[in-house]
Amino acid sequence: MKKMILVSAGDALGAKLVQEAGFQGVWISGFEASARLGLPDNGSIMLSEMLAIAKPIVESIHIPVYVDCDTGYQNFERTIKEFENIGVAGICVQDDMPHLKQNSLWGGKTPLMDMKDFAQKIAIPRKIKIIARTEALIRGYYMEEALKRGRFYSKVADFTLIHTRDGKGDECRNIALKWHCRQKLAIVPTKFPQFSAKHLFDMGYSMVIFANQTERVKIKAIREA
DSSP states (O other): OOOEEEEEOSSHHHHHHHHHTTOSEEEEOHHHHHHHTTOOTTTOSOHHHHHHHHHHHHHHOSSOEEEEOTTOOSOHHHHHHHHHHTTOOEEEEEOBOGGGOOOTTTOOOOOBOOHHHHHHHHOSOOSSEEEEEEOTTTTTOOHHHHHHHHHHHTTTOSEEEEOOOOTTSHHHHHHHHHOOOSSEEEEOOTTOTTSOHHHHHHHTOSEEEEOSHHHHHHHHHHHHO
16 A cells, blocks of 8 residues: 655645655645634635645646645535646545634534534545545544544545544554554644654554644744744
8 A cells, every 4th residue: 555645835835845855745734824824723714715825836746735625615516626626636624513613733522523424525526535534532532433433434535534632642553553444544643743654654554644844844944044
């Protein structure tokens, strides 16, 4: 199974540097994109704004581009078509209730979409790949609920992302150990950087997403300058 490392980039120059470094793809982060616009990461960013960010990135590099689309915006079918039109390789969509979407690092227990409704939402004809992301662990539900949702979504998605912010990495390990599916698993190790991409691949993950590292580097560099 092919392994992929995606690294965040917010513009064409950053994407070219990710490509130059030899990574397998670029990640366009909703968190980063919102921050650059001075917006909170709570679904404030619009489809048109993410398309405007993604288009020059796609046109400037030859490696795949994946876009974090939060809950999929107002009309998910249109979201798919618009990103297909500009040549994006895939998008990530999460099962938060659209009006309750919050940044995953903030946490707090909130209702999630009905599991079957979310699966139906993403099970539409498409040319691009879909990363189905469950926020069950982030929102205070148990591991079994997260795995149940992830396995259900894997029937209609290309990758499954069971998001975790457990800094010890225990949830990350348990997800991989208990997955028991052939479908591909993705992971975002923001809160457990002690695990290298190789460690995560050895656990059983197929896609590792470094989702906001380049923006953090920019902030540090600008402050120092």
